[in-house]
Amino acid sequence: MSGNQPFRRIAIAGDGLPAALAAAYLAKACGPAGTEVVVISARETGQTGDVVARPDMLRFNAELGIDPVTLCKQGIASPLFAVEVQGGAGPVLLPFAPAGIANNGVDFHHYWLRATQNGLANQLADYSLPLAFHEAKRGLAFESAASFKMPFGLRLDRAAYAQSLVNAAMGFGVLGTGGALDGILASDSAEWPLRITIADSEIGADFVVDVTSDGAAATALGRRQSGWTNRCLWIAGDCNIPGIELFRLQRAVSRFASLVPTHESVAADSAEFNRIYFAEEQRITDMACLIEGDEAAMRARPALARKIDVFSACGRIPSEDYEVFQPCEWLAALMAQGYLPKRPERLAERLPEAELHTWLGNLRTQVVELQKQIEAAA
Amino acid sequence: MSGAGSAKRVKQVVVIGGGTAGWMTAAGLASMLGSTGLKITLIESDAIGIVGVGEATLPHIKLFNDTIGVDEAEFMAATSATFKLGIEFVDWARKGDSYIHPFGEFGLANQGVPFHQYWSKMRNDPDVGPLDEYSLPVVACRKGKFQRPSDDPRSVLSTYRYAYQFDALQYAPFMRKHGEARGVTRIEGKVTGVHQDSESGDITSVTLEDGQQIAGDLFVDCTGFFGLLIEKALETGYESWSDFLPCDRAVAVPCESAGPLLPYTRATADKAGWRWRIPLQHRTGNGHVYSSGFTSDDAAQQALVDNLDGKLLADPRILRFATGKRRKLWNRNCIAIGLSGGFLEPLESTSIYLIQEGITKLLELFPDTSDFTVEAEEYNRKMDLEFERIRDFLILHYHATERDDSDFWNYMRTMKVPASLTEKMELFRASGRIASYDHGLFLVPSWIAVLLGQRIEPTGYDWRVDQLDADEIRRHLAGLRTHMDQAASGMDDHGEFLSTNGLAMSAA
Numbered sequence: 001m002s003g004n005q006p007f008r009r010i011a012i013a014g015d016g017l018p019a020a021l022a023a024a025y026l027a028k029a030c031g032p033a034g035t036e037v038v039v040i041s042a043r044e045t046g047q048t049g050d051v052v053a054r055p056d057m058l059r060f061n062a063e064l065g066i067d068p069v070t071l072c073k074q075g076i077a078s079p080l081f082a083v084e085v086q087g088g089a090g091p092v093l094l095p096f097a098p099a100g101i102a103n104n105g106v107d108f109h110h111y112w113l114r115a116t117q118n119g120l121a122n123q124l125a126d127y128s129l130p131l132a133f134h135e136a137k138r139g140l141a142f143e144s145a146a147s148f149k150m151p152f153g154l155r156l157d158r159a160a161y162a163q164s165l166v167n168a169a170m171g172f173g174v175l176g177t178g179g180a181l182d183g184i185l186a187s188d189s190a191e192w193p194l195r196i197t198i199a200d201s202e203i204g205a206d207f208v209v210d211v212t213s214d215g216a217a218a219t220a221l222g223r224r225q226s227g228w229t230n231r232c233l234w235i236a237g238d239c240n241i242p243g244i245e246l247f248r249l250q251r252a253v254s255r256f257a258s259l260v261p262t263h264e265s266v267a268a269d270s271a272e273f274n275r276i277y278f279a280e281e282q283r284i285t286d287m288a289c290l291i292e293g294d295e296a297a298m299r300a301r302p303a304l305a306r307k308i309d310v311f312s313a314c315g316r317i318p319s320e321d322y323e324v325f326q327p328c329e330w331l332a333a334l335m336a337q338g339y340l341p342k343r344p345e346r347l348a349e350r351l352p353e354a355e356l357h358t359w360l361g362n363l364r365t366q367v368v369e370l371q372k373q374i375e376a377a378a
Numbered sequence: 379m380s381g382a383g384s385a386k387r388v389k390q391v392v393v394i395g396g397g398t399a400g401w402m403t404a405a406g407l408a409s410m411l412g413s414t415g416l417k418i419t420l421i422e423s424d425a426i427g428i429v430g431v432g433e434a435t436l437p438h439i440k441l442f443n444d445t446i447g448v449d450e451a452e453f454m455a456a457t458s459a460t461f462k463l464g465i466e467f468v469d470w471a472r473k474g475d476s477y478i479h480p481f482g483e484f485g486l487a488n489q490g491v492p493f494h495q496y497w498s499k500m501r502n503d504p505d506v507g508p509l510d511e512y513s514l515p516v517v518a519c520r521k522g523k524f525q526r527p528s529d530d531p532r533s534v535l536s537t538y539r540y541a542y543q544f545d546a547l548q549y550a551p552f553m554r555k556h557g558e559a560r561g562v563t564r565i566e567g568k569v570t571g572v573h574q575d576s577e578s579g580d581i582t583s584v585t586l587e588d589g590q591q592i593a594g595d596l597f598v599d600c601t602g603f604f605g606l607l608i609e610k611a612l613e614t615g616y617e618s619w620s621d622f623l624p625c626d627r628a629v630a631v632p633c634e635s636a637g638p639l640l641p642y643t644r645a646t647a648d649k650a651g652w653r654w655r656i657p658l659q660h661r662t663g664n665g666h667v668y669s670s671g672f673t674s675d676d677a678a679q680q681a682l683v684d685n686l687d688g689k690l691l692a693d694p695r696i697l698r699f700a701t702g703k704r705r706k707l708w709n710r711n712c713i714a715i716g717l718s719g720g721f722l723e724p725l726e727s728t729s730i731y732l733i734q735e736g737i738t739k740l741l742e743l744f745p746d747t748s749d750f751t752v753e754a755e756e757y758n759r760k761m762d763l764e765f766e767r768i769r770d771f772l773i774l775h776y777h778a779t780e781r782d783d784s785d786f787w788n789y790m791r792t793m794k795v796p797a798s799l800t801e802k803m804e805l806f807r808a809s810g811r812i813a814s815y816d817h818g819l820f821l822v823p824s825w826i827a828v829l830l831g832q833r834i835e836p837t838g839y840d841w842r843v844d845q846l847d848a849d850e851i852r853r854h855l856a857g858l859r860t861h862m863d864q865a866a867s868g869m870d871d872h873g874e875f876l877s878t879n880g881l882a883m884s885a886a
Contacts, residue, residue, distance in 0.1 A: 033842075258490070342748075349411075
């Protein structure tokens with residue numbers, strides 16, 4: 001193999017929604033180059049319930065030809081403006097868009113904080129359109145949600161969405177082996193670098209993407225942690241924050257597809273993949289830790305401790321490279337844990353006091369009116 | 379967990395030093411926070427000269443100027459400014475080489491695949507030409523053309539930004555006028571004493587030669603390399619990067635303009651450093667940055683004078699510097715902005731950018747008087763990141779070279795560089811990919827320009843490129859190259875643009 005010779009076969013180890021998502025995307029991306037994508041799975045997980053797609057999943061689905069409008073009309077999906085996470089001290093709502101609007105480059109919560117210091121009684125959530133929509137008694141149709149030019153995700157029926165992905169995967173030519181993974185070996189054979197045992201048969205592959213919950217293929221190849229090593233990519237999606245399972249899968253397979261499927265793949269590519277993969281993992285763990293609220297555990301995480309300290313001091317939320325969550329989500333999580341800035345950003349004081357109160361009053365009125373309109377709509 | 383409402387306001391900021399950094403800081407703070415009751419006092423002495431850094435800038439300065447209400451035409455006329463679309467690097471990887479680091483994109487991405495990957499596959503095709511020819515700002519630079527970018531994202535004219543080249547000695551007075559009009563109080567005087575709180579160590583006031591005592595809540599040190607507050611008083615310490623960037627001197631001299639007014643700065647590699655050429659409306663700024671370990675002051679000065687393209691207008695002056703940064707740019711209640719905070723040679727015109735970032739981050743984290751610790755740590759973390767990522771980018775220019783014609787270049791070519799840079803070079807060499815970050819000044823197109831310009835050629839390319847037929851790519855490239863050429867040809871001559879748009883320097 002030489003040059004940009006594409007992989008002949010990528011095996012996906014896993015089942016259910018993760019396997020369907022990985023297979024569909026890789027087949028769509030790599031199929032035109034002649035790469036065959038095979039799913040090695042026999043077990044039906046039978047997972048039911050809902051799964052959350054964060055806002056950036058809309059574009060990913062569009063790439064696969066999965067139309068969110070159709071999903072919503074079929075009752076498989078509905079627009080989602082925030083997710084609820086069970087934390088150590090109760091549920092925490094993470095909105096996908098900020099409360100209020102920024103003014104002269106200063107985030108809204110600084111203005112709100114300034115007003116509360118002067119006696120305003122309203123909560124920050126009172127100015128949040130995403131939270132108003134989230135708590136409305138009726139959901140919004142996709143087109144209505146899109147009309148607000150505000151990021152939103154989808155709540156999806158897991159089984160039905162998985163079936164949509166399976167349909168997409170089949171359309172892109174994904175094959176199933178019809179048997180469960182029994183073993184996998186790295187091979188020195190010139191024919192196939194990986195030999196995969198399935199029941200009584202064996203197939204070869206150039207690469208394996210492991211989306212099983214326990215890393216069955218990766219551990220069989222001697223891997224102890226997720227990420228990309230040699231000819232195996234193990235994508236771990238465990239996280240109690242809704243939306244992160246699909247986020248991790250989507251980011252990993254799309255980044256992998258842009259980096260690899262050729263025999264020219266080199267250590268620099270996997271190092272680059274892992275650099276970003278693990279940075280994102282750190283950001284997710286930071287958020288999970290904050291929501292859990294264990295003080296000692298939070299202090300042990302420097303980037304999280306910095307977020308808490310800087311926010312408490314002046315209301316700004318420091319960002320790292322490869323943030324996963326929006327500043328509005330961090331703001332909600334920090335405030336849910338009781339952190340409150342001791343002062344707003346000084347730049348927020350540029351707005352005269354009278355204008356500030358008029359502006360906040362107008363915003364609050366708009367939020368209330370829109371919420372009423374939604375609830376009144378059939 | 380603190381409650382809201384305990385803030386103690388900063389009422390008085392004292393800026394020491396009135397050069398580029400001092401007046402940018404004072405004008406920036408006054409414009410953005412003057413209406414909140416903040417008083418800004420700037421102390422400077424006419425007896426102390428200014429270094430006048432940053433004749434060449436980056437596009438970010440336009441945002442700064444716009445934010446604080448600077449009128450572009452007024453500013454350009456007052457500082458004899460010209461427009462700048464990029465930086466030309468001559469003789470860096472090999473003698474005879476020339477490439478331009480543009481303030482804009484290369485080509486257009488296709489189906490999520492960066493343009494340079496298509497070019498990379500086809501680059502040995504004789505009809506394809508260098509990547510430069512697919513960047514509108516580069517083509518415009520080569521033709522001496524300029525036009526303000528379009529706001530229409532569908533237009534190729536929206537694929538670049540611009541900066542300025544201006545007379546730094548005129549910029550500080552311009553910013554002074556702007557700052558004083560917004561309430562900055564200027565005090566003429568030389569600081570002879572710095573007083574600190576005996577318990578906290580914070581600076582409480584400074585004493586001037588005439589006995590005046592100026593108190594403040596927050597002090598900004600803009601005293602240049604001297605670091606009157608940050609180093610002489612607070613003994614903050616300095617982190618030297620001279621192993622990576624051994625140039626430690628510069629000789630500067632203006633000369634008469636010659637030839638057409640070019641919309642770019644030129645950096646020409648020399649035997650022990652490099653020479654700059656910055657075309658202004660009324661003259662050309664020139665300088666030679668060099669390492670005293672590899673050449674003498676006299677030889678460096680001679681190399682500069684020998685290569686001027688116009689008549690000398692003043693005596694050459696030598697600056698001495700140590701590349702690196704303060705261990706803390708914000709220490710106690712003192713923030714070092716400009717040369718007092720650190721110095722990176724002006725190879726990529728980053729001096730004024732770093733001043734601007736210092737001011738912007740200070741505004742974002744503007745503290746109260748109760749405790750500066752958290753704000754200072756965050757400020758220092760962010761500024762450290764800015765300095766370090768610029769440092770890596772600068773090292774790349776020196777290290778990725780084939781030059782072996784002097785001890786200086788042999789040292790630079792073979793030295794050990796930061797791991798972060800090595801990884802970036804290896805990834806690009808392997809597949810033409812750029813390891814990007816969310817934070818840091820230089821974005822992907824900048825890295826592509828310099829990596830390729832320094833002759834780091836990818837051995838592979840993005841496999842998705844092969845999904846397009848080679849003939850189709852060839853046709854696409856040819857069409858795009860023609861489009862770039864036509865778009866640049868349709869722009870105005872740079873000099874004419876200045877004179878016909880009311881941007882020419884004041885007659886006075």
